[in-house]
Amino acid sequence: MTAKSNRLFFIDAMRAWAILMMLQGHFIDGLLDPVFRDSSNTVYSVWLYFRGITAPVFFTVSGFIFTYLLIRVPQNGLGNPRVSKGIRRGLQLLAIGYLLRLNFGGLLKGEIYNGFYLVDVLHCIGLSILELVGVYVLTAKKKKYVFPTALVIITLVLFLFERAYKDWSFAFLPNFLANYFTKANGSVFTIIPWFGYTTIGAFISVLFTRFKNYRYLYPAAISIASVVGYLLIYQSTAAFGVLYDWTGFEFLKLILSNNYLFIRLGNVFVVFAVFMILRQLMTNKTVLKIGASTLSIYVIHFIILYGSFTGLGLYRFFNHSLAPEIAIPGALAFMIACTILALQYNKYETSIKSQISSSLVFIRTQAIELKDISVPVLREGLIRFRLFLRRVLRTVRS
Secondary structure (H helix, E strand, O other): OOOOOOOOHHHHHHHHHHHHHHHHHHHHHHHEOHHHOOOOOHHHHHHHHHHHHHHHHHHHHHHHHHHHHHHHOOOOHHHOHHHHHHHHHHHHHHHHHHHOOOEHHHHHOOOOOHHHHOOOHHHHHHHHHHHHHHHHHHHOOOOOOHHHHHHHHHHHHHHHOHHHHOOOOOOOOOHHHHOOOOOOOOOOOOHHHHHHHHHHHHHHHHHHHHOOOOOOHHHHHHHHHHHHHHHHHHHHHHHHHHHHHHHOOHHHHHHHHOOHHHHHHHHHHHHHHHHHHOHHHOOOHHHHHHHOOHHHHHHHHHHHHHOOEOOOOHHHHHOOOEOHHHHHHHHHHHHHHHHHHHHHHHHOHHHHHHHHHHHHHHHHHHHHHHOOOOHHHHHHHHHHHHHHHHHHHHHHHO
16 A cells, blocks of 8 residues: 555455355355265365355455545544444445345235345344444544454454354344344354454454555565464464363363364455455456445345345256256356446446336335326336336447
8 A cells, every 4th residue: 555545456356356256155055966065075175165265254354444444534433424324334234135035925925034034244244334333433532542452352252252152042032133143043144253254354454544654564464464364274273272271261162163263264364465465466447346346246146046036046946956067157157247237237326226216206106196006007117117227238238
C-alpha cells in the first residue's frame, strides 16, 4: 500500500478467489455422486482440504473489509457515517439471506417451510457486521488498544470453548433464533464460532490501518502472517497439549480432539501471505470487479444451484448423481456463468431495480383497487418486466 492509494488490491483478489472457490465447492459437494468421495484419493483430498479453507477466508476478509472502511474515516463512535451504513448492510444481508430461502409454492399454499428459518453464510456475515458495529461503538471512546484487544479476545473465547458449547441444544430459544447457534435443526453455518473469523479479520485491518505508512509494511506483514500461519497449522495442537498438561483445564483437552478452528485460522494467515506476496499481480480489473460483486454472485449461485423461490435448482435434479468427468467441467461452467451474470447485473443494477420497483408498484396499485391480485394484473406486471429484460439482453449482446 502506498501513500498514493489506500486500496488494498490483494484483499479484493482474496475475496474474488474465495467466492469462486465457494461456487465450485458448493457445486461439487452438492452434485458429485458419493461413490467418488474417496478421501484416499489425492485429488479429492486436496479439493476437500481447500474447500475447508474457503469459508474461514471469506469470513475473515469480510471482517477485514468492513472494519478497514469503518475506521478509516476521521469521525468516531456514533458520529462515524460508516456505523449507520454498517447497520443497513447487516440488516440487508439478513433480509437477503431469508429471502433466498423463501419458496413461492409454499407461500401460495399459505405455508412457510422450515427451511426458511435455517441460517447460512449471509445471515452470519450480516449479523457479524452488526456485532462488529456494536463492539466498535462500545469501545470507540476508550483508548485505542481497547477495540483491537476486544476483537482478539472474542476470537479466542469463541475458538477455545467451541468444543464445550458445540453440543448445546439452545432449546430455550425459539427455533429461528436457536438456528444461529446450533446446527441441530439443519443450519449450514452458525454465528458461533464463525464470528471469530470475522473479528480476527477486523483485528488484522486495524493493524494495517495503524501501520499503513510504515515503509516495510508488506515485508513485515508477510513474515508475520507466514510464521503465525505455520505455528497455528503445525504447532498449535501440540501447544494446547502442553497447556492442558500444565493447567488441567478440560476445555483444552476437548480442543485436542479436533483443533480445526485454529488450524483453519493458520490456513487463512497463509492465504493472506500468498496474496500479499503476489499483490503486484492482483490489479486486474476483472478480478477486482469479481471481488466487488460477491453478493450478486452469491445470490445468483443460490438461485441456480438450490432453486430459491421455485425449488427448481440444479440440486433438485442432479443431487449427488454426477460423475467427476461431468461434475468438474460443470463446476467450471457454473463458476463462469454465475460470474458473468453477476457482472452484467451490476452493470445494469440501477435500471433493473427501477423496473422491478415499477412492476411491483403497478401490481400493488392494481391489487389495492381490485382488493385482490388478479391474474390479468400479474400477467401485465410480468409482461412489462419481461420486455425490460429483453431490452437489457439486446444491449448486452450488442
